[in-house]
Amino acid sequence: QYINLVELAEEITEEMQLICKKNQHIVYQHTGEIGHFSLDQNLLKNALVNLISNAIKYSGEDTLIEFTTCIDDDGCSISVKDNGIGIPEEDQVHLFEPFFRAHNTGNIPGTGLGLNIVKRYIELMEGKMEFVSEVHKGTSFKVSFDKI
Ligand code: ATP
Ligand code: MG
Secondary structure, eight states, X not given: OEEEHHHHHHHHHHHHHTTOOTTOEEEEEEEEOOOEEEOOXXXXXXXXXXXXXXXHHTSOSSOEEEEEEEEETTEEEEEEEEOSSOOOHHHXXXXXXXXXXXXXXXXXXXXXXXXXHHHHHHHHTTOEEEEEEETTTEEEEEEEEEOO
16 A cells, blocks of 8 residues: 555654653654655554664653654655664674664663564565664664665
8 A cells, every 4th residue: 555654754753752751852854755655554653663662762861862754766764863872883783683682771671572573574565774873872773665
């Protein structure tokens, strides 16, 4: 089915803002064209909710989470950027393995399954997933889909 990316992102922002910690704000921004994409709405929503949940969980109070979508001639990209605890470099290669959790999660609860599922969902939709992260600075995940 065809989904309206901006509408979906606005809906997710509203829902996720409700489960933020004190003074955490999700700022949503779209750049480029407005368009519809042939993507599975449930898979995409679930994947983005997972990424934003991580951003909320692994950042402190009084922080911003930047959620952006971009549509251009090549397709669309979606990113979730936080100013949280970051992912240690030596852990980054294992990030998408089931049950893997980085060494700096302390007593933050989790099973280590979320990202493995997100990656499968994105791959099912023939998308690509990348991230950059630095300890104590933050993490940014980017998901992109080529125009077909
Ligand atoms: P859950 O299965 O409940 O999502 P989880 O959050 O531990 O548990 P994943 O979402 O798969 O599992 O993430 C795997 C690990 O990657 C996390 O345990 C954490 O160490 C690290 N991680 C993921 N997202 C972030 C982020 N935004 N900032 C810092 N670390 C992160
Ligand atoms: Mg998670």
